[in-house]
Amino acid sequence: HRNKPVTIRTIDIGGDKKPGHFSMGPQDNPNLGLRGHRVYRYHPDILVTQIRAILRAGRDISNLRVLYPMIESIDELLRVKAHFEEAVLSLKAEGAAFHENAQQGLMIEVPASAFNARRFLKHVDFACVGTNDLLQYFFAVDRNNANVQDFSAVEDPSALSLLKSITDAAEAKNTPLTLCGELASTRRYLPLLRGLGFQHLSVDEHAVDKILDTLEILNSPECRELVEKYIDDDPTEKSRRRLVEFWRKM
Numbered sequence: 001h002r003n004k005p006v007t008i009r010t011i012d013i014g015g016d017k018k019p020g021h022f023s024m025g026p027q028d029n030p031n032l033g034l035r036g037h038r039v040y041r042y043h044p045d046i047l048v049t050q051i052r053a054i055l056r057a058g059r060d061i062s063n064l065r066v067l068y069p070m071i072e073s074i075d076e077l078l079r080v081k082a083h084f085e086e087a088v089l090s091l092k093a094e095g096a097a098f099h100e101n102a103q104q105g106l107m108i109e110v111p112a113s114a115f116n117a118r119r120f121l122k123h124v125d126f127a128c129v130g131t132n133d134l135l136q137y138f139f140a141v142d143r144n145n146a147n148v149q150d151f152s153a154v155e156d157p158s159a160l161s162l163l164k165s166i167t168d169a170a171e172a173k174n175t176p177l178t179l180c181g182e183l184a185s186t187r188r189y190l191p192l193l194r195g196l197g198f199q200h201l202s203v204d205e206h207a208v209d210k211i212l213d214t215l216e217i218l219n220s221p222e223c224r225e226l227v228e229k230y231i232d233d234d235p236t237e238k239s240r241r242r243l244v245e246f247w248r249k250m
Contacts, residue, residue, distance in 0.1 A: 005063040007128075008054050009107070010047060010080075012036045012069040031142070036070030037080050044083055051087035055098040064099045067128060069107040077106065077123055109133040114162055117169035124175070128202065129166055131181035135159060154183055155239045160192065160230050167197040178202050187214050191246055194218050195227030217250070 040047040058064040109130030136143040170177035180202035
């Protein structure tokens with residue numbers, strides 16, 4: 001529907017995303033190497049071309065949003081926004097029809113942008129928390145390595161504290177904030193997400209009905225109390241038991 005917001009993320013190649021048509025050379029640790037906006041620094045034409053295409057394709061959409069992934073510094077965010085302006089100016093020069101008021105947003109998925117969310121949010125219209133990568137980098141755990149997946153847990157009080165700092169920053173700045181990643185589609189974690197203050201979730205299409213049904217039965221004050229107790233916990237196992245008890249009472 002034309003009146004619904006449409007969010008398009010710019011290309012995030014690198015890490016575990018390896019396109020066959022594009023090589024970044026040998027990298028011992030691709031998740032910490034060339035990825036996302038770091039590729040744009042060497043090939044800005046890729047980003048400018050994509051933004052031009054997004055703005056032209058979305059010219060009839062009332063609420064078009066462009067989302068930048070893997071940004072870890074204000075300098076890089078401003079660099080990417082400058083390429084956005086470059087794309088806009090080129091379209092104007094050509095007299096092309098395009099969306100002239102698209103919003104620009106930030107993916108918060110590295111600890112640097114998470115810890116400094118208040119500073120980053122000053123430069124964008126909206127933000128999304130990418131929990132898959134954020135937790136991977138936060139715990140230094142490869143999310144695709146089955147041997148270490150148990151070492152990354154959203155139930156860990158430190159992870160909850162990090163996410164709470166982001167929602168607090170977004171509320172202070174009155175910035176729309178969405179949570180995405182597998183976490184958003186996992187029913188058992190919904191009390192934590194509601195308690196953290198997330199108002200928008202990006203959910204796998206197959207989980208939408210289940211997530212909506214669960215959100216309807218969750219009480220916000222009880223969820224906030226659960227998160228407050230979580231953050232005060234020490235052992236993660238104690239937090240896990242607290243969540244199990246919450247569901248048992250439900």
